Amino acid sequence: MTIAHKDFLPSDWHEDDSASEAASRNGLDPMMDAVRTLLVGVGEDPERNGLERTPKRVAEALKFLTKGYDQSLEALLNGAIFDVGHDELVLVRDIDLFSMCEHHMLPFIGRAHVGYIPNQKVVGLSKIARIVEMYARRLQVQERLTRQIAEALQEVLQPRGVAVVIEASHMCMVMRGVQKPNSWTVTSSMVGVFKESQSTRQEFLDLIHHKATF
Numbered sequence: 001m002t003i004a005h006k007d008f009l010p011s012d013w014h015e016d017d018s019a020s021e022a023a024s025r026n027g028l029d030p031m032m033d034a035v036r037t038l039l040v041g042v043g044e045d046p047e048r049n050g051l052e053r054t055p056k057r058v059a060e061a062l063k064f065l066t067k068g069y070d071q072s073l074e075a076l077l078n079g080a081i082f083d084v085g086h087d088e089l090v091l092v093r094d095i096d097l098f099s100m101c102e103h104h105m106l107p108f109i110g111r112a113h114v115g116y117i118p119n120q121k122v123v124g125l126s127k128i129a130r131i132v133e134m135y136a137r138r139l140q141v142q143e144r145l146t147r148q149i150a151e152a153l154q155e156v157l158q159p160r161g162v163a164v165v166i167e168a169s170h171m172c173m174v175m176r177g178v179q180k181p182n183s184w185t186v187t188s189s190m191v192g193v194f195k196e197s198q199s200t201r202q203e204f205l206d207l208i209h210h211k212a213t214f
């Protein structure tokens, strides 16, 4: 006779039990309780079919959307700083970003353009996008996000200058509140030579607007 593993499990066991154990190990339980409270608050029944697993999904989604809190600059750079003797502008454009405003916990979505003028050291290009990602995956205001990206590059490379521009659309201004779906917000943070030299800043601004040829 084959004894199934399930034969040893309590009669109220169901497939989700291992998932709920994992959820409580990951500290999701209080978040799931809070989501149940929110569901009741909007007039829903958290026990109804279709919403049963929603608290877990929402808690996991929120953890994902804020995973930047668990990351560090040092770990994400993974030592990818090189000395290649390049002393002209490096620009990574159109880095998609998804963040959440700290006022409404609603998404703001857009792109970042990050440029710097090296002082001997350059950083792996993907690491620039990873820096954007780390700070975007937190509760943010767009201005602080822009500045933190610039400060991070300044800290790790001590370049001659850093320029960051973020263009984003805030769902708290689109879906609710003032409801202006076509408005978008541009923020910039200029450090070093980009702040001091109008022509350097202009070169950066021209390059983030020129049309790609590929």
Ligand SMILES: Nc1nc2c(ncn2[C@@H]2O[C@H](COP(=O)(O)OP(=O)(O)OP(=O)(O)O)[C@@H](O)[C@H]2O)c(=O)[nH]1
Binding pocket: 101, 102, 103, 140, 141, 142, 143, 170, 172, 173, 176, 177, 178
């Ligand atoms: N500066 C800045 N403001 C933001 C950002 N994200 C959201 N906000 C604003 O935060 C403000 C919060 O204003 P409050 O009056 O406290 O909140 P509210 O009543 O929900 O405001 P409304 O959105 O005008 O309805 C709003 O003006 C939002 O547009 C951001 O990244 N930067």
Ligand SMILES: [Zn+2]
Binding pocket: 101, 102, 103, 104, 105, 106, 170, 172, 173
């Ligand atoms: Zn907001």
